[in-house]
Amino acid sequence: MAGDGREEGVGRPLPGRRGRALRNLRVGFRDYAAFLGRLHDEFGPIATFDLPSTTVCAVFDAELMQEALVAKRACFEKGPALKRAGFLGGSTILTGDGEPHRRRRRLLLPAFHGEALAGYAGLVIGAAADLSGGWRDGATVDLAAEMQRLTLRIETGAFFGTDSRVEPAVLSDAIEGMRWDMKLLFLPWSGLLRRLPLPQSRKARRAFGRLDAAIREVVRKARADTGARVDLVSLLARARDEAGGYAALSDSEVRDECYAVLLAAHEATVNAMVWAFHHLACRPETQVRLERELDAVLAGRPPAPADLESLPFARAVFDETLRLTPPIAFFGRRAIADCTIGGYRIPAGTTVQMAVLTAQRDPRHFPEPDRFLPERWLEEGGGPGDGIAFLAFGGGNRLCVGGAFARMAAVLVLATVVQRWRFQPLLAGPVETTSLVIYRPKHGLPMRLMARRDVPASDGGARA
Template structure:
């Protein structure tokens, strides 16, 4: 069983047993984690501190997780001691089985080779070249909104982000992929998540209704990706174009060779997952926050008006929109797209005065650390000014980590910031958004942050 009690004979100093919620006598915190894991982690930090031990499940099938919530502890797990915390837990095993062994899930030599091959595709100069596609897709949304009285931002931003990343990945083949991915990804996500947190799983090959439904969705996504990849590779002069798929097919070096068709598909699936759902989450919740805070919305609109006028945004405008960038960062603080990040320790480690044993499952949680009152004054309040240079100075690097950190930090963070800021500027310049109600959108932790209801806003065109 992972996550045994703390070793009280640590060499550095005496280490007490790791505190945590007791839960129910036989099931621990199982129901609490199933119903509201984000709330459970918040309460655990509030009641027990920055390193906690949470057990869930019946004896013999019990899972033990160690939550690490301080900025210093997060830095240890993701950066300074990252080699000791691997993606070997059930969550990543299920994501790997569903979406392949791309950058999100690969490890060791596979990961280093993939990173070296893919990194040149995500330089600032290369990513800035996608600004026109971002602007065009955002403008298409404003055109679709014309004449509508209201929309659900969760659905709308999911479509916008998917179309944008699919266009940048597939170029002219975007239409062939979008509907398949939009239909199939939710089925695959739910399947992987349910298996990751189930105490016992049936083999994927068994023809249960859930397995058959998931395998059909996975097969449909794989088929459309494989077809487009095969057509590119079969072109008489080789892959031609400036979309990411073509660049992946062309990527290679003497040291690392090139990516074969399966490896290209694995990277495409990771880009679709990470570049679609995370950015959609950031944009949807940021817009909903602005819809509930009219003064901040008006200030962001004034900035967009002054910088853009009537023209389409460009990559250079990212630096000219500092207030909107702060708004986005605050939205990502309150609603981080990856709210919980899991690892497994491979050696005994001391964090915050407690011994974490080898083999223990460990989670760091932006959802919790971003709300830590020791790091953020009045943490539940929406305040974009937290991210001014003056107020950011001296703040711990891992007080805010929506893109992770260390050697496995998100390779696409500049793309995500560019897409989000330019799209938000385009939408806010065209429309006033008012929240249909003042309630927060209920959320839960999936592979990414999952809205459990709509984020409805009323629309009013701006002059």
């Protein structure tokens, strides 16, 4: 066995279902997370199955995931699906491997930390306040649609700056185009299907053209302006790696990274917030505890970025939301060399899917795994167990570069909304989900709005 984890001709054969590729595709299209869950119930911590274009190894055990992502990461590259996405022109933070990935990661990290993060915080607070300020007590809303509106407004400001004339509809249409393109990736002959003049494909291309034009205009301004613009496009256009010597991003690379960030961030942000409010609505005692924390820290005033460290229970609500209902139910890798995981043989070319949803509901790591218990994240040590089974932000050397932004945005949205509002669920029974790409409510999430009557009176002060 080589020092990089590569192994040839060793290991036990994988258990699972071979053949029935079209049936697996059909069942997976209906509810991919449920399909993986049945495989786990039948075969245990690891299993294989066929799809029309590939053989898949599904990994359900967190320890085996860590083996693949850390100890034997040299045997794997990023999963094949996104590499074939029609809207990405080249390697990106999501699709690159090796040195290209390290370069992009180095150049993108500053856009999600430090001063940039503080600049985005004001956008989040303002957008959440404006959205919830327009609600009416007793009204019924689709929470999924409301969080979509909120996230689009935040993203428009974060991507292009508050002085931009770009409308949220530009991002919304491009996201719909990406959804369509991603669906095609799961079908046989996806490359041919993409070239056909299908109405959805023509609509997607028009949407991508509008977004490309908006990105080009902001890049032009950023390269010509020596001012300190802190929107994402400008930060990427001006990104430099003084220490490592990596070349700056070209205009086309800025464009592709913006698409990659939008793809990774939008659906995950929307659905993380939808699930968070759903869990709070279903557990009034948890909502009350969060309200008490907010009332004690904020005393009726709007939240500010400086409050983030003073809201540990709000952060725990977000972490527990990602554990129990992660927006990404699985993520993929591709074996580039023969190796083993848990003693099972993984041939080169195998698609490996890490079933995050299953790992994060493992009772060995999370007692009472099906209960929403944010307090588990307040235990000594900062979280449950050794933390290896929490994979909502990925694992190994590919931890999400936007993780700090996601947590910041979620806590500030929770603080802004929960300070003033409660939600009453209107669906009878469990929420029906879909999970082909994103784990989300299948038919939206209707809620009745209830204004809080016991909010402390604000003295009008706010922290910078």
